[in-house]
Amino acid sequence: MGIGSLNRPRWLVATLLLWSFLACNFSSAGTPVTLIAHESVNVDKLNTSTLRAIFSLRKRSWENQTPIKVFVLPDNHPLHKNFCKTVLKIYPYVLRDQWDRVIFSGVGTPPTTVKDIEELRRLVTSTPGAIGYAPGELSVNKQQYYAIVPTGLQP
Known part of the structure; x- marks a missing residue:
């Protein structure tokens, strides 16, 4: 048994870890995110x-x-993770910490967490002042809600 055979498993494990890390990062970042809001909301200057x-x-x-009125998907949903990282430019756990501080201090109410994208879309379209997000490929009916693609947002 030479030294090369001892290093091979480490090299293989390191390569597999790198590929799994890249696959996880690109799979959550692959879905474009569209910001949606109720028709009563002026979203031009966000x-x-x-x-x-x-x-x-x-x-x-x-x-x-x-x-x-903020509507969000569960913390572990890939679209929620992608929204936090690409649009808000923060990690989902940081957003959760901010929510917890506001909620436990008694100065705010938590966002409404919905089970799926269709429910989120339905609630945003029917709630005045509502805002949320959806996949970028969602068809947009301008009469019900506005959609903006946040790629052009300024910091």
Whole structure:
């Protein structure tokens, strides 16, 4: 048994770990995210910092004083993870920590967590002041809700 045979399993394990890491990262980042909002919401001036304030529950009302109602998918949903990383530019656990601070301090209410994308879409379209997100390939009916692709958002 030479030294090369001892290193081969380590090399193989390292290669497999690297491939699994890359597969996990690209699989969650592969789905484009579209921000959706109720038709009563003016979404023209939303940027990354405003979206962070909205989704971290620090901004509680729109400019017209309509309360903001945030709808999200479960923390472990791939689209939620992708939304946090690509649009909000924070990790999902950081967003969860921010929610917990606001909720446990008594100054805010948690976002509404829905079970799937269709329920999220339905609730956003029927709730004044609502905001959420959906896959980018979702068909958009402009009469029910606005959709913006957040790739052009400014920090």
